Amino acid sequence: MAQGLEGVSGLFILRSEAQCLNRTRTKMGSSNCWPSTIPTPGILSADPLTNPHLTDWNIVFVGYCDGGSFSGHLENSITIEGTELFFRGRAVLRAVLESLLPQGLSAATDFILTGCSAGAVAAVLNCDPVQQLLHSLNVPVATRMRCMADAGFFLNSPDIHGRPKVSEDFQKVTQLHNISLSEECKQHPERQQDDCFFVQHALPFVKTPTFLVNSNTDSWSLKNVLFGNPHPRFIKKAAQKQYIAARLAVTSFEQEALSHFSNAFRIAMQQAIKPRIEALNSAKEKSKRHGTFSNACLTHCQTLTSTMWQRVRDRSGKYNIPYAFWQWYNESLDLLPTRTFTDIFDECTYPRCNSHCGN
Secondary structure, eight states: OEEEOOOOOSSSSSSSSHHHHHHSTTTTTTTGGOSSSOOGGGGGOTTTTTTTTTTTTTTEOOOOOOSTOOOOOOOOOOOTEEEEEEOOOHHHHHHHHHHHHGGGGGOOOOOEEEEETTHHHHHHHHHHHHHHHHHHOOOOOGGGGEEEEEEOOOOOOOOOTTTOHHHHHHHHHHHTTTTOOOOOTTTTOOGGGGGGGHHHGGGGGGOEEEEEEEEEOOOOHHIIIISSSHHHHHHHHHHOOHHHHHHHHHHHHHHHHHHHHHHHHHHHHHHHHHHHHHHHHTTOOOOGOOOOHHHHHHOOOOSSHHHHHHHBBOOTSSHHHHHHHHHHHHHHTTTTSSOOOOOOOOOOOOOOOOOOOOO
């Protein structure tokens, strides 16, 4: 079984009560606005040509509705303009899992918890708690559970003008939703409590093997983190996937910022998985480590688009995402006689150092 946690572009976390009230009137805040059917592309696809390894799996799509990456729990409701709001994303996720037990989850042989963007943050923050929940419910598949996080990295860094916008936003959302964060992470001497909402800080403390898919030139982060949203010239060109035109549309100062930002992205991902790799290598449990597919494509969320899922490759052109993930997944379960998976990091930055981006 594969369980996909939806993310959303734009305002993916809700940092104020007013934003939450507005969201309740949309499909991102109420199932009353959901369509009767939804597409299932990429990793959720039943098409064997698109998704050969998981095409016969049962798929559960969890719509993003809480604004806090399914990680918060506020005991008391809040009333805004006469509307009662609840902030209990983790309880929602638990209820979904419990409802799936009689529908086949109790007999599942494999389980992958995945998501993109805010859903990727949810996958990382809930990876160990979901495994612990499955254990407590005596679900055998708990021991074979794995997680995948697509585009869940958001650098805790100031924008191009020096404003700490993302840090402030994440601090507000953790307080508003009373986000449940790793106790080990919060006790780390170099971390502030709210830092642990960032995947790069939370992941080193995740015990369940997790696979990362992330561009080191993540388009959402470039637009909303680095350039502080909006940066009209870059957004317009990037949205059209015109790499050369986008490059010409920014100044040399901004090009330098792009390069530094991309390098920081790659370094953050490498540092996030390094402690877990070193610990397991020393314990001779290499199969239980995290894995990474990090390319230099100007994009955000690559596993939930069939074109990106299949066509995007690393800089060498040798590996696409499904191949790399499936190799890592099987090795993590000790299903292969030899270990050949190597973490993929494009050692280059925007613009267009990877000619296999599929766009």
